[in-house]
Amino acid sequence: MVNAKVLSSLNAIGLTQYEAKVYTALASEGVATAKDISNICGIPYGKVYEILTSLANKGFILVLPSKPMKYKVVNPDKVVDIIKSNNLKKIEDAKKVILKELLPIFNKHDSSGFEDVYWVIHGRSAINKKISELLSKAKKYIYILTSPNGIIRLGCCAELITKAAKKGVNVVIISKVTDENKQIVKQFKSCKIINSDVKGHLVLIDGKEVLFFDAIPDDTDVNYGRDSGILSQNPAFVQFMESFFELRSKFK
Numbered sequence: 001m002v003n004a005k006v007l008s009s010l011n012a013i014g015l016t017q018y019e020a021k022v023y024t025a026l027a028s029e030g031v032a033t034a035k036d037i038s039n040i041c042g043i044p045y046g047k048v049y050e051i052l053t054s055l056a057n058k059g060f061i062l063v064l065p066s067k068p069m070k071y072k073v074v075n076p077d078k079v080v081d082i083i084k085s086n087n088l089k090k091i092e093d094a095k096k097v098i099l100k101e102l103l104p105i106f107n108k109h110d111s112s113g114f115e116d117v118y119w120v121i122h123g124r125s126a127i128n129k130k131i132s133e134l135l136s137k138a139k140k141y142i143y144i145l146t147s148p149n150g151i152i153r154l155g156c157c158a159e160l161i162t163k164a165a166k167k168g169v170n171v172v173i174i175s176k177v178t179d180e181n182k183q184i185v186k187q188f189k190s191c192k193i194i195n196s197d198v199k200g201h202l203v204l205i206d207g208k209e210v211l212f213f214d215a216i217p218d219d220t221d222v223n224y225g226r227d228s229g230i231l232s233q234n235p236a237f238v239q240f241m242e243s244f245f246e247l248r249s250k251f252k
Contacts, residue, residue: 006020006024007020007021007024010023010024013080013083014083014086014087015060018043018047018051019051019054019055019060021041021043022037022041022043022048022051022052022055023055023060023061023073023079025037025040025041026061026071026072026073027073027076028040030072031064031070031071031072032070032071033068033069033070033071034048034049034052034068034069034071035068037052037071052071056071058082059074059079059082060073060074060079060082061073061074062074117232117233117234118230118231118232118234119230119231119232120228120229120230121211121213121228121229121230121231122226122227122228123225123226123227124215124221124222124223124224124225124226124227125223125224127211127213127227127229128153128156128157128222128223130211130229130231131154131157131203131211132157132160134203134205134209134211135157135160135161135164135203135205136160136164137205138164138169138205138206139169139206140169140170140205140206140207141169141170141171141172141205141206141207142161142164142169142170142171142172142203142204142205143172143174143202143203143204143205143242143245144171144172144173144174144175144202144203144204145173145174145175145198145200145201145202145245145248146173146174146175146198146201146202147175147176147198147199147200147201147215147218148175148176148177148178148180148181148197149180149181149215149218149219149220150175150201150215150218151173151175151177151181151184151185151188152180152181152184152220153215153220153221153222154173154184155184155187155222156222158184158187158188161188161190161191162187162188162190165190165191166190170192171188171190171191171192172191172192172194172245172249173188173191173192173193173194174194174196174198174245174248174249175193175194175195175196175198176195176196176197176198177193177195180220194249196248196249198248200212200214201213201214201215201229202241202245204238204241204242204245207238207239207242208233208238209231209232209233209238210231210232210237210238210241210242211229211230211231212229212230212241213227213228213229213230214227214228214229215227216228
């Protein structure tokens with residue numbers, strides 16, 4: 001007798017309750033007639049015949065040329081492969097329809113409202129992750145404003161910054177160079193360093209995105225902190241922050 005777990009698993013991959021019962025009964029018997037299956041499952045003969053026809057059409061059982069007709073299950077491993085293949089085809093077909101019909105609508109709304117969105121980011125690790133993302137996709141320039149301890153923490157992104165500079169991205173960093181951070185500052189030799197004592201923290205790329213945040217506490221720990229920041233792609237706001245950075249770079 002096949003247990004409920006097997007029936008539940010067959011239901012999960014797409015067989016109806018009756019189909020699962022008929023398939024497992026036939027698997028237990030090896031070869032059987034519709035009447036045999038009806039007696040085993042307690043399902044009316046007419047319904048059993050209908051279910052056997054459905055399973056045969058799906059490729060899950062074989063119909064043997066005999067009188068009366070007999071049935072035999074297809075290898076369960078092959079049945080699972082058939083179901084998997086059918087489901088993948090359904091997903092691909094659905095994907096084509098969804099992308100064709102919904103993607104243009106999504107893109108329309110996405111482009112019209114996206115510029116006005118601001119994101120609040122909490123936690124030092126989340127802030128660092130976002131900084132890494134910004135540095136990785138910069139194509140023209142990167143503006144960074146940070147504290148003496150902030151540039152020490154920025155050392156974890158030195159490889160990304162160097163890589164960007166090698167690709168021709170103009171990198172400008174405003175920070176106070178001290179005895180404590182001068183060794184880290186040497187890692188940014190491919191960047192323009194403006195030695196100036198600043199408060200706050202800002203990363204701006206390509207005039208498109210800006211992240212500004214408060215480091216809590218403003219220490220040298222790279223991983224742990226209650227930092228809180230705001231990321232924006234609003235053109236007016238990004239332009240304002242860019243003007244602020246460029247103005248600040250003129251004062252030491």
